[in-house]
Amino acid sequence: MVATSRGRRLEEYLVHDIAFHRVVLNASGNEMFARLGDVVAEVLTGRTHHHVMFEDPDPAAVTLHVQVAEAVRERDAVRAEELTRQIAVGALQELDVLAP
Secondary structure: OOOOOOOOOHHHHHHHHHHHHHHHHHHOOOHHHHOOHHHHHHHHHHHHHOOOOOOOOOHHHHHHHHHHHHHHHOOOHHHHHHHHHHHHHHHHHHHHHHOO
């Protein structure tokens, strides 16, 4: 994900972004969340294909994604949740900029 977050490689980044979200949804242990993988994939794909995305993902957001992955790996649910909330808030702010 990090490697494809620069150089306007959004299609390559998208593949990793979708995979990341599927892992997090599955790791939640919540069957309902796990089943949202296809929905999230469609949202991420639409965001990319309809140009509701910067040419390169926000470096701070990419860093947060890495930190979420680390928290999930460490089974630190509290930290993973807080970081995920930060990502969600940032995504909403990006939408205000890109699609007012």
